Amino acid sequence: MADSSTADLGKGKRITGGDRTSLADELKKRYDGGESIRSLATSTNRSYGFVHRLLSESGATLRSRGGANRNNKKTA
Secondary structure, rough: OOOOOHHHOOOOOEEEEEEHHHHHHHHHHHHOOOOHHHHHHHOOOOOOOHHHHHHHHOOOOOOOOOOOOOOOOOOO
């Protein structure tokens, strides 16, 4: 759900100062609401690494990776 404030922050454009702070706040709020880093990256047209770094800098508590466990050995 990208709004007009994130739509003009095109890929590769350097984001600094107030724009960076407001983007970080918005992404943190959306991430805390349950969106994934990948979906945030897609909706803002930024890389996964950029969004991850921005969330870390904003103080967001990052969730662990999801999915099934790879080590599914059954013990009898």
